[in-house]
Amino acid sequence: MLIGRVVNSIWSTRKDESLVGAKLMIVQLLDTPEEGRGKIIVAVDMIGAGIGERVLITQGSSARRTAGFEDAPIDSVIVGIIDENQSEVSLR
Amino acid sequence: MLIGRVVNSIWSTRKDESLVGAKLMIVQLLDTPEEGRGKIIVAVDMIGAGIGERVLITQGSSARRTAGFEDAPIDSVIVGIIDENQSEVSLR
Amino acid sequence: MLIGRVVNSIWSTRKDESLVGAKLMIVQLLDTPEEGRGKIIVAVDMIGAGIGERVLITQGSSARRTAGFEDAPIDSVIVGIIDENQSEVSLR
Amino acid sequence: MLIGRVVNSIWSTRKDESLVGAKLMIVQLLDTPEEGRGKIIVAVDMIGAGIGERVLITQGSSARRTAGFEDAPIDSVIVGIIDENQSEVSLR
Amino acid sequence: MLIGRVVNSIWSTRKDESLVGAKLMIVQLLDTPEEGRGKIIVAVDMIGAGIGERVLITQGSSARRTAGFEDAPIDSVIVGIIDENQSEVSLR
Numbered sequence: 001m002l003i004g005r006v007v008n009s010i011w012s013t014r015k016d017e018s019l020v021g022a023k024l025m026i027v028q029l030l031d032t033p034e035e036g037r038g039k040i041i042v043a044v045d046m047i048g049a050g051i052g053e054r055v056l057i058t059q060g061s062s063a064r065r066t067a068g069f070e071d072a073p074i075d076s077v078i079v080g081i082i083d084e085n086q087s088e089v090s091l092r
Numbered sequence: 093m094l095i096g097r098v099v100n101s102i103w104s105t106r107k108d109e110s111l112v113g114a115k116l117m118i119v120q121l122l123d124t125p126e127e128g129r130g131k132i133i134v135a136v137d138m139i140g141a142g143i144g145e146r147v148l149i150t151q152g153s154s155a156r157r158t159a160g161f162e163d164a165p166i167d168s169v170i171v172g173i174i175d176e177n178q179s180e181v182s183l184r
Numbered sequence: 185m186l187i188g189r190v191v192n193s194i195w196s197t198r199k200d201e202s203l204v205g206a207k208l209m210i211v212q213l214l215d216t217p218e219e220g221r222g223k224i225i226v227a228v229d230m231i232g233a234g235i236g237e238r239v240l241i242t243q244g245s246s247a248r249r250t251a252g253f254e255d256a257p258i259d260s261v262i263v264g265i266i267d268e269n270q271s272e273v274s275l276r
Numbered sequence: 277m278l279i280g281r282v283v284n285s286i287w288s289t290r291k292d293e294s295l296v297g298a299k300l301m302i303v304q305l306l307d308t309p310e311e312g313r314g315k316i317i318v319a320v321d322m323i324g325a326g327i328g329e330r331v332l333i334t335q336g337s338s339a340r341r342t343a344g345f346e347d348a349p350i351d352s353v354i355v356g357i358i359d360e361n362q363s364e365v366s367l368r
Numbered sequence: 369m370l371i372g373r374v375v376n377s378i379w380s381t382r383k384d385e386s387l388v389g390a391k392l393m394i395v396q397l398l399d400t401p402e403e404g405r406g407k408i409i410v411a412v413d414m415i416g417a418g419i420g421e422r423v424l425i426t427q428g429s430s431a432r433r434t435a436g437f438e439d440a441p442i443d444s445v446i447v448g449i450i451d452e453n454q455s456e457v458s459l460r
Contacts, residue, residue, distance in 0.1 A: 001300075003286075010095075012174050015171055032316070036125060040125070042093040042148060056318060061153045062337060062348075062351040065294075074154055076093055083289055086286060102270060104267060128217060132215050135185070153244060194371075194454060202433075225370060226424060227369070258426060259426050278410065308408070323384070
């Protein structure tokens with residue numbers, strides 16, 4: 001899995017039927033030793049993460065092992081919110 | 093998923109049978125903090141995206157969870173068109 | 185999928201049984217904005233691509249959705265040859 | 277698989293049900309020729325690795341081939357601890 | 369698939385049961401245009417490759433399509449040894 005920070009919601013009115021009702025969030029990955037260099041992805045949010053929160057992301061076919069998305073064309077999902085008191089340093 | 097911008101169509105007369113009739117689009121990914129550094133991929137377009145539009149891309153085996161491509165050798169598909177009013181800044 | 189250029193054939197006499205008879209080609213990917221920076225991979229060629237031709241590559245488990253390789257340990261396959269008249273510029 | 281060094285535990289109280297009870301560890305990958313440039317990931321630990329230990333990581337859908345996680349949304353798992361006497365040089 | 373050079377064996381006494389008896393090799397990938405910049409991975413060797421030999425690597429779920437590892441948490445396997453007479457130049 002990867003750690004990321006939720007940057008924003010994303011709006012896509014014209015999309016695959018199976019994504020209708022899915023909460024799609026833009027996340028910047030925190031996976032590089034240098035700050036702010038992580039890639040920007042979009043993940044389905046199943047946990048209720050807010051903008052600015054650090055989240056745990058699962059990618060690939062495993063992302064479809066989430067309730068309701070077994071047959072949907074998704075490849076990234078938020079599977080957890082990282083506890084506030086987990087200091088930034090520990091991620092480096 | 094990843095965000096990208098449709099750059100062009102791509103023509104491949106000699107191709108795998110299961111791709112005959114598929115609309116193949118060249119997309120530059122918008123997944124890097126620096127502008128214009130994203131990779132160039134080819135995705136099957138199921139939504140009707142036009143050149144210049146920003147799209148949502150699903151990759152890997154999940155790309156095959158799209159109607160008609162369950163058994164096709166594809167690994168990238170356009171699953172949504174990002175709404176016009178979603179400002180560029182919010183993607184950074 | 186990714187675009188690449190066929191560089192050479194590759195010979196591997198001692199290999200997994202399921203790859204015996206497979207046409208293996210070395211391909212340089214054309215997926216980076218900067219020329220000549222793409223990675224070098226090996227793909228099974230199902231279409232009959234020649235050295236120097238630009239090809240369409242599918243990777244991951246989807247590569248096994250090609251006739252005869254459903255149970256083979258392969259993760260990259262050539263699924264199309266890009267038409268000659270598709271100008272290089274359009275790939276940037 | 278990839279080699280990495282365990283950096284810390286990670287705490288995520290609000291997470292997918294199937295991850296409750298899973299031991300989640302932050303790991304920095306040792307996969308680049310240059311020291312300290314490896315990405316930072318989170319893996320489920322099935323072996324009991326401690327902070328500072330070098331571990332063997334499996335990623336992607338294969339990560340789910342571990343007891344109890346067949347249907348969980350995970351994409352990285354620790355599958356081994358590298359013996360102490362394996363010198364650092366041999367990894368370069 | 370990717371081309372790599374076998375660097376060393378790797379020893380992991382404490383590991384997932386399904387990996388007991390597997391021959392694990394450290395391989396540096398030869399997939400970048402610049403020499404010596406390739407990532408370092410670990411692959412299960414099914415072919416009997418020796419240190420210094422150039423090998424063909426399959427990654428992802430396809431790695432499990434090798435005899436005896438269908439249900440093991442592995443994501444990289446050596447599926448071939450590249451013939452000696454294949455010149456280095458042809459890989460660039």
